[in-house]
Amino acid sequence: MCLVGKPGSGKTALLRAIAAQLDLPCEVFSMAGMADGSAMGTSAQWATSRPSVPLQLVQRSGFANGLVVWDEIEKASDSRHNGSAFDALLPMLERSQAQAIRDPALEVAVDLSWISHFATANSVEGIPAPLRDRMRIIKMPEPTWQHIGPLSKQIIRDIARDRGIDERWYPPLADDEVDVIKEVWPGGSLRKLRRGIEGTLAAREAFMGQA
Structure with a gap:
C-alpha cells in the first residue's frame, strides 16, 4: 500500500x-x-x-x-x-x-x-x-480544522511518549485552547498543528508555574 x-x-x-x-x-x-x-x-x-x-x-x-x-x-x-x-x-x-x-x-x-x-x-x-x-x-485526504479533536489527542499522546511522560499529565485540549489553535491552523500540515499544540502545552506549564 x-x-x-x-x-x-x-x-x-x-x-x-x-x-x-x-x-x-x-x-x-x-x-x-x-x-x-x-x-x-x-x-x-x-x-x-x-x-x-x-x-x-x-x-x-x-x-x-x-x-x-x-x-x-x-x-x-x-x-x-x-x-x-x-x-x-x-x-x-x-x-x-x-x-x-x-x-x-x-x-x-x-x-x-x-x-x-x-x-x-x-x-x-x-x-x-x-x-x-x-x-x-x-x-491521503488533507486534514482540516474540523479534525482538530481526534488529531490533537493523538498528537498529545505522541508528545507525551517522546518526552517520556505519562499522557495523563496532558489532558485533552479545552474548548478555548481549540479556538486559539484554529486561528493559527486552518488545516494542512500536521507539523504546524503539532507546533501549535506544543505551544499550548508550554503555555499551560507556564501558567501552572505561576499558580
Whole structure:
C-alpha cells in the first residue's frame, strides 16, 4: 500500500499508528536521495556490510511479521550505478519471491514473506510503473480544522511518549485552547498543528508555574 498526499498530511504518522494498533514492530526508512540498492543489503565482502532493512527489523524485534514503511519513495534516484533502489524493492513485494531472497550480507536465502510493506509519497510521479503495479495507491485526504479533536489527542499522546511522560499529565485540549489553535491552523500540515499544540502545552506549564 502507498499513501499519497501533501507533505505534512500525516501519512507516516498514520502508518506508525496502524503498526502500533496491530502491535507490530515498525521500521520507517527514508527513500529520499537513495541512489543504490543498499536498503536491500550490502555485500559481505564490504567492511560495512549489513542485512536488508526488513531483515534488520526481524533481527531487532524477533518477529517475522513486522511492518516496513518506505518513506518518500518517489524521491529515490532511478540511478543503476550501484544497483537500483526501486529494482531491489520489487522482489520484496512479491510473496513468492520474498520467501527465498538471498541476503548479500549473510550470503544465504532468507524468508521475508511475512513482512508488510507500506510506502508514502507526495505524488505518484517518480514511482516506476512496475512498483506502482505492485501497490495499492490510496489518496491521503488533507486534514482540516474540523479534525482538530481526534488529531490533537493523538498528537498529545505522541508528545507525551517522546518526552517520556505519562499522557495523563496532558489532558485533552479545552474548548478555548481549540479556538486559539484554529486561528493559527486552518488545516494542512500536521507539523504546524503539532507546533501549535506544543505551544499550548508550554503555555499551560507556564501558567501552572505561576499558580
